[in-house]
Amino acid sequence: MSISRREWIRTISVSVPAALWERQRPEAAGSDKSFANKRPFSFAAIADIQYCDSAPANNRYYRDSLDRLKRCIEHLNSLRPDFVLLLGDLIDAEFASLERVLTVLRDLTMPFYPVLGNHDVQIEQSRRQQAWRMLGYDRRGRGKGYYDFAHKGWRFVALNGTDVSLLAHRPGTLEYQRAMQWLAQLKGRKAVNAYEWNSGIGPEQVQWLKAALDRATNAGEKAIVFCHYPVFPVSSHVLWNHVEVAGVLEASPATVLYLAGHKHDGDYGVRNGVHYLTLRGMVETPQTAYSVFQVSPDQIRVVGFGREASRELPLAAAGKSAAKTRFNNHPNPSETI
Ligand SMILES: [Zn+2]
Numbered sequence: 001m002s003i004s005r006r007e008w009i010r011t012i013s014v015s016v017p018a019a020l021w022e023r024q025r026p027e028a029a030g031s032d033k034s035f036a037n038k039r040p041f042s043f044a045a046i047a048d049i050q051y052c053d054s055a056p057a058n059n060r061y062y063r064d065s066l067d068r069l070k071r072c073i074e075h076l077n078s079l080r081p082d083f084v085l086l087l088g089d090l091i092d093a094e095f096a097s098l099e100r101v102l103t104v105l106r107d108l109t110m111p112f113y114p115v116l117g118n119h120d121v122q123i124e125q126s127r128r129q130q131a132w133r134m135l136g137y138d139r140r141g142r143g144k145g146y147y148d149f150a151h152k153g154w155r156f157v158a159l160n161g162t163d164v165s166l167l168a169h170r171p172g173t174l175e176y177q178r179a180m181q182w183l184a185q186l187k188g189r190k191a192v193n194a195y196e197w198n199s200g201i202g203p204e205q206v207q208w209l210k211a212a213l214d215r216a217t218n219a220g221e222k223a224i225v226f227c228h229y230p231v232f233p234v235s236s237h238v239l240w241n242h243v244e245v246a247g248v249l250e251a252s253p254a255t256v257l258y259l260a261g262h263k264h265d266g267d268y269g270v271r272n273g274v275h276y277l278t279l280r281g282m283v284e285t286p287q288t289a290y291s292v293f294q295v296s297p298d299q300i301r302v303v304g305f306g307r308e309a310s311r312e313l314p315l316a317a318a319g320k321s322a323a324k325t326r327f328n329n330h331p332n333p334s335e336t337i
Pocket residue numbers: 089117118119228261262263
């Protein structure tokens with residue numbers, strides 16, 4: 001299906017009673033009154049395009065992904081969200097794949113913000129710096145692959161989940177050794193996520209995340225954090241230090257939503273006032289998947305396309321259900337195009 005621009009604007013312009021915006025976690029002084037008056041807006045997100053010029057395998061339609069992305073971009077250009085988040089694994093392999101994906105992405109009429117996935121960092125060593133520049137990581141976030149930006153009273157925080165990784169660093173380097181040790185520890189205690197295609201966020205980035213969320217709190221902003229790797233619900237795909245990262249997110253009164261990819265069949269849970277949504281991979285199955293988020297002060301409405309489910313993420317309810325945990329990974333396909 002496709003939503004007309006007029007219907008779209010009507011959907012996101014519903015006004016929100018300020019009283020609905022309540023939180024159980026500590027609030028930044030005086031922040032919420034002004035926050036409740038923030039204007040609604042929308043953004044889109046795409047996970048795991050994972051394009052490569054290869055035949056389908058294991059229910060992944062690598063070659064088809066490029067056409068799916070083209071159709072998705074045409075649709076998003078008609079809906080005109082403010083920007084698009086790319087949740088990692090733009091490609092399955094090879095620099096040439098990245099060039100083709102970026103050529104298609106340039107047709108977007110709004111900005112896009114990427115994060116790194118395990119496949120993105122596996123391109124030829126000689127091309128990695130060039131790829132880094134093409135994705136804009138040299139300009140954003142001091143060249144570390146993580147960064148944040150403000151938008152209409154909200155803070156968007158992009159994490160580099162390939163920070164401590166066997167795939168992002170060359171064997172023999174200190175970084176590679178560090179990742180080897182970490183993975184060995186996880187394997188030693190039979191951790192559910194002890195795989196080399198996962199990775200962790202190092203101490204420097206964890207400190208930076210805390211500081212970014214503190215800045216958001218002090219500015220009266222709510223934060224949406226995005227990363228390639230989920231942290232909750234716990235699965236074989238979560239970050240190596242998912243407990244630590246989720247702890248930082250949930251300790252901040254600013255965090256309302258954590259968005260991830262990597263687990264192609266998606267996932268969802270809510271805990272301590274934070275919604276954790278893992279989006280389904282565009283490459284997986286014969287059907288596409290992407291979503292648009294309609295953001296207002298009291299809720300975030302997810303409009304799913306293809307295999308992605310539509311859902312409402314009530315921000316006030318999330319705050320009230322601090323002690324509860326809810327899981328929901330229902331497979332019902334919603335609107336399709
Ligand atoms: Zn991945």
